[in-house]
Amino acid sequence: MGSGHDQSETEPEVSAVGRRLATGAEPYLYTAPVLILIITVMLVPLSVGLSYAFRDIQLLDPFSGGFVGFDHFRELKADRNFRAALLNTLIWTAASVALQFIFGLILALLLNREFPGRRLVQALVFLPWAVPTFLVGLDWAWLFNPVVGPLPGWLFTLKVTHDANNLLAAPGTALIGPIVASIWWGIPFFAITNLAALQSIPKDLYEAASIDGASVFKQFRSITLPLLAPTLAITILLRTVWVANFADLIVVMTNGGPADSTQTVASYIFTVAFRRLDFGYASSIAAVLLILLFIYALAILSLRHLIMQRQS
């Protein structure tokens, strides 16, 4: 990419037409690599994957591959597991994102003030983000296990639970495990983005407000929140979509069980694809999830647009 430009640098005598052509092409030269990459490596396989939703693709069956029309979607409509997975996805995503966000915001507010040892603290509390997700799942599964982990005993002593059993083993409580693990792992992400957003708010705004006698809480409500809101909307949007699609922790910690009680749509896709090796049906579930997330994204984006219009 660079060589073409260097040549024109050494030859200033280009015709006007040529130069205009070169300037017109310039934006495309910068953006072409990323465009080509996502089209060939992501969007082409995505369309192939979407076409599987209308075909019978069984990995171990060489005679599969025929078109089945909307059969998969009809099957999906009657699929009890899928409906349960939809509800679980809602709980899993809402709880994970909301708690990651709230704890991340509190942490960011704490780190936004100068104090001795702040740098060290910041490095330590951001560390979970660097841990590979399957290792996160393994570690927390271990911590929740009454034989090798301390948590059940502690929770029982604190009277949070009635017994010292593994909460991952009971259908009613199993989803709590992956949610806690995802909070542990995800707090740094929101802390980092919130901290960055906080630090870009001009300090004199707060000074002016405190001269006017506004309380810390009032300052937070009338300066911090409104200025943070546009960034937050985008971050939360991307994060929600990402968490909804994120199956690692559930697959590692509960494998969707016990008795499919923790199956989210994403982990259900994983199960159908890699346990049942039915890629056609898995693709049709993925297509539905894609559409739902798309609707959600459009809703958030138009909401943000509305708020920003009202502000200006």
Added chain:
Amino acid sequence: MTIRMLRRTLYWCSHYLLIGLYVLFALFPLYWLIKVALTPNDLLYSEGIRLWPSRTSLEHFRFVLAHSEFPLFFRNSLIVSSGTAVSVTLISGAGGYGLSRFSFRGKPLLVALMLVTQMFPLVMLVAPMFRLFAPLGLTNSLTGLVIVYTAFNAPFATFLMQSFFDAIPKELEEAAMIDGATRFGAFRRIILPLTLPGIAATGGFVFTAAWSELLFALMLNSSSRASTFPVGLLSFVSKFSVDFGQMMAAGVLALIPACLFFLAIQRYLVRGLTAGAVKG
């Protein structure tokens, strides 16, 4: 006056208390990982819930380093993650600059395409990708993984880089261009050095993401010669029966590079993001 001082003391007490709780919450699971890795096999279950075993040993670490394929997996992961980090920064740096500085026909479409890539479960790409990659010799190859990870991380990294470039005034390179530099020359000599923290942050972010990826590493590379670390950790379980001590020891070793990398870049991550965060 005294009431104000009291309130201030109270505030800082609760501030430090909360900070302490956060640090404890963040570090305890990591501590447990290390504790399990250091516990000898015979005490693994009998002293499972003790905070520190009565005896520790490095046997798990020794075994993992000397008798397993761990060093190979480690090397593969290092190659794949650094390769991905370098290629994503190059591609997204260029793309982010293009998005930040120009408005051109097809730009909204490009942005929309990049957003779409963030929307769907990547699981659905596994089967088609295997079919497309196998004839090209890109399965069971580290290059194939680098390509896949580069594509997965490029859209987000491009948005990130765009926000870094947005924070640098256009006038800087316009001045250089008036002085006779081409735009690319101005980009290379003036803008690039200014965004180095942002680039470091993006690179580190991508490195850790590639370091942890499991699904595609598992599906595309079935031979152990081309396995990355997470896959190796899984194979541990089946090959040597489930030896959790060794597994945790390997896990602890795997954490080291990712954590070092992360500790080095986390400051830039905040500083870099600050630059363009509240652009809306």
